[in-house]
Amino acid sequence: MTDPGRANPADEPDIPYYWQSVDWPKLMADYPPPPHFARTTGRLSAEALRELQNKRFLARVGEAWAVPFYRDRWHAAGLQPGDIRSLDDIDRIPIFNSDDLKEAIAVAPPFGNHHPIGRADFGRVPLKIQTSGGTTGLPRITLFDPIAWEVQGIQVARALYAQGARPGDIIQIPYTNSLANAAWCAYTAAHHWLGCVAATTGSGLVTPTERQIDYARAWGTNLWFARGEYLGRIAEVAAEIGFDLRELPTKFLHSYLGPDVDGVVRKRLEAAWGVPVYDNYGSHEVGLIAWECQACEHKHISEDTVFCQLVGVDDGLALPEGDVGNLVVTSLHRSVPPFIRYNLRDLMTLFPHATCSCGLATRKLSTFLGRSDEMVKLRGTNVYPLACQTTIVSDSRTTGDFLCVAAYRGEGLGRRENLTVRIERRSAEIDGAILAEDMRRALHRDLGAKVDVEIVEAGTLAPITRMGGEGKVRRLLDLRK
């Protein structure tokens, strides 16, 4: 027996060095970063693309059969290994959503039964813990192995390159590198896959907005990776300190505008910054799903990494391209863990495979139209809180922050669902009664249903809406549950 305090070096565990954990040339061939993407995978014919997707889909399905989360659900749906023979069979696989992932974690804490590896495997492969959600209880955890990690960087690099990023650009990333993915995706894209210089300044909590502007001026930041709300906040602070953002050498803004269906948020930002804003869309689990090129006609899908489908909100059944439905995604690159038919419950529409004026040939994804799980039924009309955004944001008397509160009113048969929209006024000098009446009328028109409006003071909603913080802004407080 050896003295445990003086372990034999021969018995020391091998360290899974990151640089040895990836076959880099193979990774680049499989998931081409820029500029190769636009010359290869990014311009495949519809048939060649389907063939590539089919091959990856079958590989991922094969792996998922070894994962309890999938094996149990698929057996319950009457499937056996071998039943799924191509992408044409994908609709036979049951969909799942984030509630199912929460349950997966509850039945096998703390990492869940949806991962193909468990605690005993840690240390054999480099891993990173990332999380999403988690307003109550622990957040939803996803492990990232080196492939999942690097491909999410490549996805963002493709977007940034198509938007105009080039080696040597300085990209300011006002997100905190935390358990959420955005900052890491931006950093990995810039640093590993673009030759851009990444400045991870952290959110406004880490580096106050005025300092963010100081850094950009001093360093000559020429790209930004930031949420629409925060880019708006920077514009506000710049106006307060009398600095014109158009003096910065900015090339463009890479952003996440959410349901900016009428383009109001984009127009405001473009006016303040004097450069184009490109919208993007992604999820914690499968990375950057789609992004705008300079043509700005819907978003290119990163087709070799994610297979997108639409399903009905109520029945979960497949919908054709062109319809509006919930986006269901299948990751084509992730094995740790697999994501197969994951219903993101984001309302979208899909456009068929075509060659864009930028030269890429992909299917495209529409603007994010709203969260289907935030739907409120008001006297027979489906109302989405995010549909309030355009009216509220475009009225300069408001701060742009708002919260919809859904609750029941009345008892028994007279019980009804009621929606109150709390809206922040920019200052106490603004007449609350007039603003409330204007908003009530405008929202009635936008939503097709009557809502109550409550005017509140600037800054009071942020603790609930998470405006200006990390993660997705919350627009619904549901008191019906």
Ligand SMILES: [Zn+2]
């Ligand atoms: Zn394009």
